[in-house]
Amino acid sequence: MDWGKGIVLTIIGFVVLIMTMVVISVKMDGIELVTENYYEEEIKYQDRIDESKSADELGRQVISFDKQSKIIELDLPNGSKGSLQLFRPSDSTLDQEIKVDVTHTGITQIPLKELKSGYWKIKLNWTENGVEHYQEEKITL
Template sequence: MNWGNGILLLLLVFIGLMVTLVTICVKQDDIHLVTENYYAEEIKYQEHIDRVSNTNAMEGKVMQFDAASKTLQFKLPIGSKGELHLFRPSDARMDKKIQIEIKDSESNTMSLKGLEPGYWKMKMTWEADGVAFFEEKKIDI
């Protein structure tokens, strides 16, 4: 084999490799954004900063996860309303949003036994006495 054939073979292998990689990337369909409305969420970010500041002014954490019983406990006053976003970074199809309303002391507990094992982020937004709050907790089930 001479130099010309070697260079031609090397270029053909390189082009074949590039075509294969581009084909794999184009056929990949499980790419999920963190949120569908990314830009609208970014505009509301100052509200988020205010919620986090309000939460930091509180004493202690609001969400407590018990790994043994797979339950989540809320330390919220009665009358609090909000939303719990269970966020699975590896697969957006598993995300869940649950409305929370604390009517009595027994509604401060939630079972998470139905969730798939793995890494989860829990993002809780709630309002109590006209003040908005936000807390995030990372758990591994």
């Protein structure tokens, strides 16, 4: 075999490899956006920053996760209302939203035993004394 045939075979092999990768990537399932309403969420992002700052000013960690017992603990005062989003970046079908309405003093516990193992983002929006707050935690089950 001479140099010409070797170069042609190398180019053909490279083109076949690239075309195979393109076909595989086009047929992939499970490629999902972070959120369906991406642009609306982006417009509200400054509000999210302000809510995060107000949560930081509280001087306490509101969300804590106990990995042993798979329980989220929320340190919210009586009368707080909000929502807890369990966000799975790799599969949006597993996402959940839990309404939070604190009617007692002390720690509110939310069990996560039924969730699939893996990486999760916990997003908590709540109103405390008429002020909106937001806090986010990343956990691995």
